[in-house]
Amino acid sequence: MGKTQPNLYAFPSVNALAPALRFYIIEAQNAGFARHGAFKVAVSGGSLPKTLAQALLTPASGPNDQVDFARWEIFFADERAVPLDHADSNYALLKAELLDKLPAEQQPKVHPINVAHLDDLQELADQYEQTLVASFASRDSVRLPIFDLLLLGCGPDGHTCSLFPGHALLRETDAWVAPIEDSPKPPPKRITLTLPVVNHSVRVAFVATGAGKKDIMKQIFDQNIGLPCALVNEGTGERCSWFVDEPAVEGVSFPRRAFL
Numbered sequence: 001m002g003k004t005q006p007n008l009y010a011f012p013s014v015n016a017l018a019p020a021l022r023f024y025i026i027e028a029q030n031a032g033f034a035r036h037g038a039f040k041v042a043v044s045g046g047s048l049p050k051t052l053a054q055a056l057l058t059p060a061s062g063p064n065d066q067v068d069f070a071r072w073e074i075f076f077a078d079e080r081a082v083p084l085d086h087a088d089s090n091y092a093l094l095k096a097e098l099l100d101k102l103p104a105e106q107q108p109k110v111h112p113i114n115v116a117h118l119d120d121l122q123e124l125a126d127q128y129e130q131t132l133v134a135s136f137a138s139r140d141s142v143r144l145p146i147f148d149l150l151l152l153g154c155g156p157d158g159h160t161c162s163l164f165p166g167h168a169l170l171r172e173t174d175a176w177v178a179p180i181e182d183s184p185k186p187p188p189k190r191i192t193l194t195l196p197v198v199n200h201s202v203r204v205a206f207v208a209t210g211a212g213k214k215d216i217m218k219q220i221f222d223q224n225i226g227l228p229c230a231l232v233n234e235g236t237g238e239r240c241s242w243f244v245d246e247p248a249v250e251g252v253s254f255p256r257r258a259f260l
């Protein structure tokens, strides 16, 4: 690990995890509002949108518990090269789990991929990079976009976004968004934020739940063999927080932190 270490927060269940995740997201949201009047967040697919909905769709318990989606800008940390209403689309998933459940006046600004370029992955990635450029100022003026928060999942092989173990994409140093034609997790054609962009975020949160994650969690936290999730831990240190349930970290010796 680098100078500082990620925060590992473990909860007995997803029901116990959700309110803590909500608290953490609201803190990141308010920091974004204070910094630039908006909350710029990128989300992954997988099981994350469902957990997010559980965390965010409950009514506010008080003035410090407000989620103001109208001032959110939502990007996709990775996306599959499919139409936006396709069963594999991360946008469709987020829409069904979260966006469709928000009232009209609370709709965030959402940045889906430009489906006009589905048959040219490089162009699809370049266009999405231009979407980031437009939101984060020009590439010439900023070396890397700075998201207020990335909300990511962790695959059973240690991948995150569409950054897979041992893949050449892990060495990308220039692009903000890259195409991948050979994702080992179907569907094979995707675009993804690159590692430098992920590591440059103000905060990164992983959500990993279920016993199916415990072997990979041991490898990420206790063995550090260069898996993509471990590279994010290393690159972000204490800016990185893991929200996990106990079954996902059974047997992991890395110290957990109490969520206060």
Ligand SMILES: O=C(O)[C@H](O)[C@@H](O)[C@H](O)[C@H](O)COP(=O)(O)O
Pocket (backbone or CB within 6 Å): 044, 045, 046, 047, 048, 078, 079, 080, 090, 152, 153, 154, 155, 156, 159, 160, 161, 162, 185
């Ligand atoms: O498009 C994707 O495939 C996801 O963005 C991917 O990176 C996901 O987050 C992980 O595979 C974890 O998925 P689970 O949370 O379902 O285990």
